[in-house]
Amino acid sequence: MSDSSNIKQVAPPEGYAGEGFFATKLSEVVGLARANSMWPLPFATSCCGIEYMATMAATYDIGRFGSERMSFSPRQADMLLVMGTIAKKMAPILRQVYEQMAEPKWVIAVGACASTGGVFDTYSVLQGIDKVIPVDVYVPGCPPRPEQILDGILELQNIVKNESVRRRSSDEYKDLLNSYNIK
Amino acid sequence: MSLTNEIIQQTLSQQFAPKVENFHILHDMLAFEVKKDASFEVIKFLKEDPSMNFNFLTDVCGVHYPDYETDRQFCVVYHLHNWFNNVRIRVKVFLPASNPEVESIVPLYAGANWQERETYDFYGITFKNHPQLKRILNMDEMESFPLRKEFPLEDQGRTDKDDRFFGRTGPNC
Amino acid sequence: MQSSQLDLIPILMQLGLAAGFVFVTILVSGFLGPKKASKNKDINFECGIESFGNARVPFNVRYFLVAILFVLFDVEVIFMYPWAINFLELGWEGLAKMGIFMFLLIVGLLYEFKKKGLEFE
Amino acid sequence: MSDLLLVPEKRFEKQIKATREKDGVELSILNLGPTHPATHGIFQNILLMDGEKIIDGEGTVGYIHRAFEKIAENRPFYQINVLTDRLNYCSSPINNTGWWMTVEKMLGIEIPKRVQYMRVIIMELARIADHIICSSVMGVDTGALTGFLYVMQYREKIYEIYEEICGARLTTNMGRIGGFEREWSETAWRKIDEFLAEFPAVWTEFENMLSRNRIFMDRTIGAGAVDAEMAMSYGFTGPNLRAAGVDYDIRVAQPYCSYEDFEFDIPVGQNGDCYDRFCVRNAEVWESMKIIRQALEKMPAEGGYHADVPDYYLPPKEEVYNNMEALIYHFKIVMGEVPVPNTEVYHAVEGGNGELGFYLITNGSRVPYRLHFRRPCFIYYQAFNEIVKGRSLSDAIITLSSMNVIAGELDC
Numbered sequence: 001m002s003d004s005s006n007i008k009q010v011a012p013p014e015g016y017a018g019e020g021f022f023a024t025k026l027s028e029v030v031g032l033a034r035a036n037s038m039w040p041l042p043f044a045t046s047c048c049g050i051e052y053m054a055t056m057a058a059t060y061d062i063g064r065f066g067s068e069r070m071s072f073s074p075r076q077a078d079m080l081l082v083m084g085t086i087a088k089k090m091a092p093i094l095r096q097v098y099e100q101m102a103e104p105k106w107v108i109a110v111g112a113c114a115s116t117g118g119v120f121d122t123y124s125v126l127q128g129i130d131k132v133i134p135v136d137v138y139v140p141g142c143p144p145r146p147e148q149i150l151d152g153i154l155e156l157q158n159i160v161k162n163e164s165v166r167r168r169s170s171d172e173y174k175d176l177l178n179s180y181n182i183k
Numbered sequence: 184m185s186l187t188n189e190i191i192q193q194t195l196s197q198q199f200a201p202k203v204e205n206f207h208i209l210h211d212m213l214a215f216e217v218k219k220d221a222s223f224e225v226i227k228f229l230k231e232d233p234s235m236n237f238n239f240l241t242d243v244c245g246v247h248y249p250d251y252e253t254d255r256q257f258c259v260v261y262h263l264h265n266w267f268n269n270v271r272i273r274v275k276v277f278l279p280a281s282n283p284e285v286e287s288i289v290p291l292y293a294g295a296n297w298q299e300r301e302t303y304d305f306y307g308i309t310f311k312n313h314p315q316l317k318r319i320l321n322m323d324e325m326e327s328f329p330l331r332k333e334f335p336l337e338d339q340g341r342t343d344k345d346d347r348f349f350g351r352t353g354p355n356c
Numbered sequence: 357m358q359s360s361q362l363d364l365i366p367i368l369m370q371l372g373l374a375a376g377f378v379f380v381t382i383l384v385s386g387f388l389g390p391k392k393a394s395k396n397k398d399i400n401f402e403c404g405i406e407s408f409g410n411a412r413v414p415f416n417v418r419y420f421l422v423a424i425l426f427v428l429f430d431v432e433v434i435f436m437y438p439w440a441i442n443f444l445e446l447g448w449e450g451l452a453k454m455g456i457f458m459f460l461l462i463v464g465l466l467y468e469f470k471k472k473g474l475e476f477e
Numbered sequence: 478m479s480d481l482l483l484v485p486e487k488r489f490e491k492q493i494k495a496t497r498e499k500d501g502v503e504l505s506i507l508n509l510g511p512t513h514p515a516t517h518g519i520f521q522n523i524l525l526m527d528g529e530k531i532i533d534g535e536g537t538v539g540y541i542h543r544a545f546e547k548i549a550e551n552r553p554f555y556q557i558n559v560l561t562d563r564l565n566y567c568s569s570p571i572n573n574t575g576w577w578m579t580v581e582k583m584l585g586i587e588i589p590k591r592v593q594y595m596r597v598i599i600m601e602l603a604r605i606a607d608h609i610i611c612s613s614v615m616g617v618d619t620g621a622l623t624g625f626l627y628v629m630q631y632r633e634k635i636y637e638i639y640e641e642i643c644g645a646r647l648t649t650n651m652g653r654i655g656g657f658e659r660e661w662s663e664t665a666w667r668k669i670d671e672f673l674a675e676f677p678a679v680w681t682e683f684e685n686m687l688s689r690n691r692i693f694m695d696r697t698i699g700a701g702a703v704d705a706e707m708a709m710s711y712g713f714t715g716p717n718l719r720a721a722g723v724d725y726d727i728r729v730a731q732p733y734c735s736y737e738d739f740e741f742d743i744p745v746g747q748n749g750d751c752y753d754r755f756c757v758r759n760a761e762v763w764e765s766m767k768i769i770r771q772a773l774e775k776m777p778a779e780g781g782y783h784a785d786v787p788d789y790y791l792p793p794k795e796e797v798y799n800n801m802e803a804l805i806y807h808f809k810i811v812m813g814e815v816p817v818p819n820t821e822v823y824h825a826v827e828g829g830n831g832e833l834g835f836y837l838i839t840n841g842s843r844v845p846y847r848l849h850f851r852r853p854c855f856i857y858y859q860a861f862n863e864i865v866k867g868r869s870l871s872d873a874i875i876t877l878s879s880m881n882v883i884a885g886e887l888d889c
Contacts, residue, residue, distance in 0.1 A: 030388055043512060045519050045541050046885045047566040050610070051647055054636070057629035072514040073401055089322045090519065090540045093404030093511050100401050103390040119559060122544040123329055123338045124321060143647055168390030183394045210582055210822045239725075240712060241825070242834055244849040260836070262823055262851075269730055273823065294712025297859040305546070315481040320539035320888050329547060336544075336551050403510020403521070408486050413505045416528040476529075 027164045034078070034104070035157040036066040041077035043097065045084030048111035051143040052083050060146035065153055074101040079156060080133075083143075085113035086126045098133040099182055103168055106160065107135045108152050112142040134176050186234070186268040188213040194234065199225055214273035222259075222276045223286035229263055229272070230291050237263040237272060240292035245302040249332045256280035257308055261288070278308060287313035305330035421473055432461050485523040485535040492525060492533065502527055507870070511540050515874040517614060518884025522862070522873075529869045534862040538855075538888050545889040549848035553813055554580050554654065557848065562648045564850060565886040568607035568829035570599045570639070573651045575826030578733060579835040580654050583822040584789065591780030592656040593735040594772045598669065599642065599651065600734075600826075601765040601772075605676075606635045607829030608716075608758040608765075611881040615755055616687050618878040619696045628683050634672050641665035655790045656783025669773070673766060684759050697751035701864050701876025704749060711860040714853050715831025717880055720757045721749030727827040739771045751879035758881075789815060813843030830854050830881055854886040 015022035040062075044052055055062050062068070071077045074097050086094055098107065109129050112118030115138040117127035129135060136159060139152035167173055191213055192206045202221035207214055217225045229237040241262040248256055255277040263272050276285055287310035288295050299310045300319040307328035310316055318325065327334055337344075400407055439446065439454050446453075468474060480488050486506060493504045509515070509522040516522075519540040525533040545560050552560070561576040562569030574596045581588060588596075609632045616624040636646040641664050643651040652658070687693045703713070708721040718725060724745045728736040744760030746753025783790055791810055792803035809815060819841045825834040831853030838847040857880065865873040 026388075047563055047648055050566055053610070054629065054633065054646075057633075058626045059630055059633045070514075072512070075401065085541045085543055087539070087541050087543065089542065090511065093540075096396070096404050096406075097401075097512055099394065099396045103392045120543040120548070121337050121341075121344065122548060123334075123336070124542045124544050125338075127338065127341050127344070145646065165388055168392065183396065209820055212823060214821070239709060241832065242823075242836065242849070242851040244836060246838065246847045260849075262834070262836070266725055266730070271823070273821075292712065293707075293710045294856050294859070297855060301855070317482055318539075320542040322539075329544065332550075334547075336547050402508055404512045405508065405510055405521075407508075409490075409506055411505075414503050415505075416502075419528070 028161070030165055031161040031163055035160040038065075038067050038078045038106075038153070038157065038160070039069050039071045039076060040067045040153075041072065041074055041080045041097070041101070042070055043080055043082045043094065045082075045086065045090065046113070048083035048114070048143040051146060052081065052110070052149060055146040055149045060150065062150065062153070065150065065157070067153060074098075077101050077105070079106045079108060079153075081108050081110055081149075082114040082129050082135075083110040085118065085120055086129050086132075087124050088126050089124070091126045091129075091132045094129060095132045095182075104163075106137075106156055107133055108137045108139060108156055109135045110139045110149055110152060111144055112140060115140065118142055132180070133182075134180060186236075186265060186270050188270075191235065191270070191272065194232075195225070195228075198228060209273075212271050212273055214275060216275045216277060219276060219278055219285060222274070223288060223291075226261060226263070226274060226288050227291055229274075235265070236267055237265045237270075239264045239266055240288070240294050241271070243288075243295050243298035243302060245306040245308050245330070247306055247331050251277075253281070254279040257283040257306060259285055259302060259308060283308040284311060285309075286311050287316075289313055304328070307331070418476065422476070425468065425473065428464075429461070432458070485537075488535075489523070489525045489533065504532060509873075515618065516877060518882060518887065520858070520882065520884065520887060524865075524870070524873070526870070529871075531865050531868060531870060531873055534865060534873075536858070536862055538858070540888065541884055542888040545850065546848060549845060551844060553843045554815075554817075554845070555810075557845070558650050558652070559648075561850075562650055563885055564852065564889055565607070565829050565833070565854070565883050566647055567610050567883060568603035569647065569649045570603040570651050571607075571826060571828050572833060573649060574600055574734070575824070575828065575833055576835060577652050577654060578826065579822060579824040579837055581784075582824050583818065583820060583837055583839060584654070584786075585818075586655055586784055586786050586789070588655065588734075588784050589780035590735065591777045592782060592784065594776050595657065595661065595782065596652070596734050597736065597739070598769050598772045601768045602635055602638060602669070602672075604765045604827075604829055605762050606632050607881075608762050609635075611829075611879075612687075612755060612758050612762075613683070615697075615751070615875070615878050616693070618875055619693050621687060621690070621693065624683050624686055628679065631672070631676055631679055634668065634675075638665060638668045638672065641668060653783060653790055655786045656781070658783075660782045669769070673769060673773075677766065680759070680762055688756065688759070694752060696871070696875055697755060697879065699748075700751045700868065700872040701879060702748050702750040703860065703864055707860065707863070708749060708857075711863075712856040713831070713860070714857070715828070716754055716757045716761060717749075717857055718831065719743060720746035720753035722747055727825050727832055731825070733824070733826065736768075738775065739768045741765075741768050741771075751875050754879045815843060817841050817843065825851065828853060830883065830886065831857065850889055852886045852889055854882050855888070858882045858887060 042049070042052055054060060056070070080098055080101060082094065098105070109115045113120060113125070114129050117125050119142065121127070126132065137152050137156045139148055141148050144152070188208055195203050195215070199221055202218040203215055203225065205216045229235045241264045244260050246258045246260060248258065257278040257280065259276045259278065261274040263274065278285060283306070285308065287299055289299065296314065297319055299313055300316060302308050303310060303316055304318045304320055305328060317323065321329065400411070435457065436454070439450060443450070480491070489506050496502055496504055505526050507524045507526045509524060511519045511521045521537040521540070522534050523537070524531050545564070548560060549557050558573050558576055561572040564572045609628050613625040613628045639646055639649050639651070641662050643649045643658070703717070703721050705721045705723050708718050709723065713721065714725065722745055724743045726743045727733070729743060741764045744757045744764065746757050787802070787806045789810065792807055796803040797807045817839050819839060821838045823834060823836045825832045832851065833853060834851030836849040836851065837845055840846040861877065861880065865876055
């Protein structure tokens with residue numbers, strides 16, 4: 001029989017010991033539920049949209065992270081994936097779609113054009129969508145590889161996991177919206 | 184009889200002698216200039232004349248030459264292509280700076296509709312009796328014509344990019 | 357309660373559990389989910405631009421016609437279910453009765469065909 | 478003529494009032510807006526509808542207008558290549574090579590045969606990738622999502638070939654004036670052979686799934702039909718024109734980059750509807766594979782991977798550090814004292830969607846004086862409202878998808 005001297009005992013998960021068996025907070029449970037079923041609104045305008053099609057397709061499969069169901073209407077969307085160049089003609093439309101999304105909502109600016117206007121520093125391109133709507137995660141790259149887009153989504157899932165349930169009614173969130181004068 | 188540049192040049196010179204000038208061949212494509220008022224007739228002739236038979240309008244675009252003399256500062260360039268003899272030709276129409284205006288060729292080629300709207304949008308060249316001459320690519324509320332040389336490339340209202348970090352000292356270096 | 361009814365209680369519990377789970381989750385997420393109504397959010401979504409005109413427009417009658425015809429033949433199928441279950445016991449006589457019922461409806465279908473009710477354009 | 482200048486909603490309201498009084502039919506306005514799942518890009522169509530039938534429509538474009546032509550007037554030649562692969566981003570190597578050929582035609586540079594064959598291979602691969610996306614997305618629009626997921630894997634294989642050659646997947650920025658930036662690695666050649674070995678079976682399966690599929694045929698046959706006369710007058714080129722029965726293809730009409738050495742035929746449709754466009758694109762994939770095989774066989778062994786033009790081709794780094802001429806050339810190219818003639822050139826290339834033309838005017842300085850892109854999408858998309866008038870909305874959706882309108886190329 002194997003002598004038990006060289007068996008290393010793995011430490012129990014920290015919820016096992018200490019006070020309260022696996023005690024958790026409400027926001028963590030809610031965060032866990034939200035994070036693993038984020039329904040994306042693919043606001044795909046140009047090249048990053050095609051790279052997102054590769055992310056949706058079989059090889060890089062975004063369905064593994066709970067974002068299987070694309071919702072093109074903002075009413076059922078959780079996260080707004082802004083992919084591609086946003087021209088100034090497009091800015092009011094992007095803002096309208098963002099405002100009509102159901103709370104709680106998050107925004108990922110995928111690609112250099114959505115984050116900062118990218119290579120197009122011209123009169124007709126909006127230099128970054130954070131001039132129009134608040135953004136949670138910026139994914140660099142032009143276009144970012146599908147792994148980078150997935151990494152951005154995982155980053156957002158961490159944010160969602162650690163977000164408190166009362167954030168949306170806190171006045172710090174209200175100031176953020178007022179700074180974009182979103183009523 | 185195969186259509187060569189010389190034949191085109193002769194027939195056009197006979198047909199529209201004073202109006203057509205400055206024939207030159209650049210990279211084996213014949214190019215010539217037409218007076219502003221005769222542009223519609225020349226293109227109509229090029230399209231409908233059985234010997235010419237330029238049945239396909241490849242492209243319409245505008246060019247801005249700020250340092251030419253004032254009555255030749257804008258230019259509309261038409262590229263036509265004869266598919267049967269596989270010959271391309273470039274028709275240039277120079278327009279004055281003050282009020283650049285030329286006859287629209289939408290009745291001849293329906294494909295010119297949006298291209299003329301784009302040229303109007305970029306340069307402010309108005310096309311007479313064009314069915315729907317309004318801006319196509321830029322925002323409708325924009326007044327200035329962006330592709331003119333004096334219009335800067337970068338958006339002047341931008342706040343984030345500090346010119347010093349991009350090595351830009353003067354306006355649009 | 358006879359013993360046979362006692363066996364039905366687990367089914368009721370199962371039903372209660374299923375309906376309960378759905379009802380509770382909707383209720384809880386209603387409370388937990390943040391709500392923020394605003395004028396701009398409540399107008400209907402029109403691909404990003406402000407919607408113009410109203411959607412309550414009287415539409416063509418043929419949509420209503422197609423819907424009614426569907427309901428009519430759907431009900432006919434429902435009548436076939438009991439027949440389909442004890443198909444063998446009813447035997448030929450059942451088939452004859454069902455045949456008459458279906459024949460009446462086929463006459464209706466032919467009438468529509470002639471009156472071009474199914475023409476959609 | 479004046480009410481055409483009105484905003485479409487106002488114009489249609491007048492028509493609605495007119496038809497309401499005249500024959501009591503209530504028309505409605507539908508906005509096939511910028512953010513719509515069915516339009517694979519951002520263009521807007523405001524349609525006047527009678528129930529399902531479209532009476533009239535007006536398209537608005539320019540929602541991702543990035544002023545390419547204005548940027549091109551402020552960038553030296555080798556930096557404009559970054560713009561060209563954002564035109565039709567489904568097949569960017571074709572745009573890049575088209576741009577390099579325009580510059581070489583302007584500078585009068587002779588390209589060795591081997592480089593021309595390599596360019597033909599990469600362009601045909603890009604055409605296959607473009608048609609893969611267009612045909613499979615047409616399947617998605619008629620409801621067959623499996624085809625898309627299955628065939629996209631082979632587009633990933635083409636991405637891997639791009640990565641071997643130029644490091645990028647989608648916006649490739651491939652090639653230099655005179656050829657390529659490096660010799661194609663061993664794995665690149667092996668992956669091309671593997672792709673040619675595996676893909677025919679996959680493409681047959683994809684075609685069998687959709688071509689004789691009853692639902693697909695009923696949805697696409699007769700939808701969005703364009704006759705040859707209307708196609709030519711609206712400036713159609715590429716698969717949409719060939720589906721209408723006109724066999725105009727620049728690779729055959731004006732062969733560039735030694736296309737005349739290969740035998741391939743031009744698939745042509747009859748009545749120019751969505752089904753013909755689908756079949757023409759599928760047949761073109763077979764032709765492209767044929768071209769790549771011929772190019773691989775007839776590839777000359779020597780000739781290197783770029784033309785010997787030190788004035789314009791950046792010397793490799795180790796040479797720049799070791800010998801003087803390479804350092805001088807490197808300095809001149811980067812600082813822009815490159816001898817550029819003062820001329821105008823128009824060069825057209827058969828892109829994924831049609832004749833992609835570059836009209837370049839230079840005045841001897843390091844940046845072009847004027848560069849105009851002849852964008853096939855922009856020219857043939859104006860016929861969309863004309864084609865769709867009188868048809869049902871579902872026909873309009875499938876017509877839009879079969880015309881393969883790419884937003885980046887539409888409002889460059």
